[in-house]
Amino acid sequence: MSTPEPPIETACPPLSSPDPFELPKRIRRLVQERSKAMQSNPPGSVTYLWANLAQVGIAPSSGSSNGYVPLEHWLNVLDEAASLGVGWLALTCGPSLSAFPGLWDLCHWAQDPHEMMVCLHTNATAISGEELAQIKRLNTSKIRLFVDRKDLERYRPIEAQGITLRAANPQDHGERPNCLGPSKMVYVDSRGALYTCGLVAGNCSYHLGTIYEGTLGAIMENPGLPHAVEEPIHRVTEGCDGCPALVLNFE
Numbered sequence: 001m002s003t004p005e006p007p008i009e010t011a012c013p014p015l016s017s018p019d020p021f022e023l024p025k026r027i028r029r030l031v032q033e034r035s036k037a038m039q040s041n042p043p044g045s046v047t048y049l050w051a052n053l054a055q056v057g058i059a060p061s062s063g064s065s066n067g068y069v070p071l072e073h074w075l076n077v078l079d080e081a082a083s084l085g086v087g088w089l090a091l092t093c094g095p096s097l098s099a100f101p102g103l104w105d106l107c108h109w110a111q112d113p114h115e116m117m118v119c120l121h122t123n124a125t126a127i128s129g130e131e132l133a134q135i136k137r138l139n140t141s142k143i144r145l146f147v148d149r150k151d152l153e154r155y156r157p158i159e160a161q162g163i164t165l166r167a168a169n170p171q172d173h174g175e176r177p178n179c180l181g182p183s184k185m186v187y188v189d190s191r192g193a194l195y196t197c198g199l200v201a202g203n204c205s206y207h208l209g210t211i212y213e214g215t216l217g218a219i220m221e222n223p224g225l226p227h228a229v230e231e232p233i234h235r236v237t238e239g240c241d242g243c244p245a246l247v248l249n250f251e
Contacts, residue, residue: 031137047088048222048244049081049186050198053103054094069192071102073211075109082114082187090146090244092117092198097122097131104134111139121146121168121242125154135163146242168242170250175236179246183227186216194219196226199239 034179051074076211078089089110093100097120110116114247122145127135135143138163147155159165171178189201192211200206206226208219219225240246 033052046081046084046086046184046186046216047180048090048248049078049086049088050087050090050092050185050187050242050244051077051099052092052094052187052189052198053056054190054199060115069190070212071105073192074102074106077105077211077216077237078116084186084217084220086116086186088117088119088244088248090121090242092242095122097123097124097134104137105137111142115142117142117144117249119144119146119166119242119244123148123168123241125151127158132158136161138193143233144248146247148193148241166247166251168247169236169238169240170189170247171236172242173236173238174235176239177236177243177246179243179249180231181245185243185245186220196229197238197245198241198243199237200233201239 017095046161056167081089089106091103091106093103097103107118107120110118120135120143135145144166145155145158146166146168149169152165152167156163177199185197185202187195187197188211189195193202194208194210195203196206196208206229208225220227
């Protein structure tokens with residue numbers, strides 16, 4: 001009989017710099033574990049990967065991360081998420097899509113080999129012509145653009161170009177979220193820390209580890225980790241903005 005994994009610590013451990021050899025190690029582990037993951041996690045058991053890039057962004061390479069998650073590690077996370085059956089990637093990018101040079105590489109990687117739907121969440125009141133051109137280089141039938149609901153009408157002309165808009169905040173603050181819940185989602189912040197969902201990001205009681213520890217599948221299956229949000233705080237806040245499990249439940 002296997003020993004259950006211990007519950008998560010109550011204090012968030014500091015995020016250490018990634019081992020420079022961690023990427024090849026993780027790739028090797030992925031190759032070994034992918035068929036096992038597909039058997040133990042039937043497609044659809046985890047639906048959404050939500051990455052919040054808005055705080056510090058994407059590092060260009062593992063040699064210059066400075067606490068950022070390097071692009072190649074984000075690509076590795078996408079590979080692992082795809083092995084769990086994730087079909088939607090949501091990227092919260094704050095006021096500017098252009099602030100993240102690796103963003104478009106992530107989008108193409110999600111769409112091309114993995115055929116994921118990609119949701120781009122921005123709180124900008126408008127996007128630039130170059131940002132629109134980059135979006136149109138993707139498969140726009142598999143794009144959702146999440147914007148603040150007060151800005152929806154301002155963005156309407158974009159819909160004529162085949163880009164589907166959705167309100168990033170479809171519910172008022174304080175309401176009980178009409179979402180599919182964190183059991184269907186993996187949330188990761190811009191430094192690689194994993195939390196139960198965006199609503200509780202930064203709350204150490206809901207810290208699940210980091211992308212440098214174990215695998216996403218092991219984290220989602222670990223009964224000692226918090227995979228639900230306690231009722232008293234399970235209410236819509238700004239932390240819910242851009243949540244794919246919430247926004248896409250209003251499609």
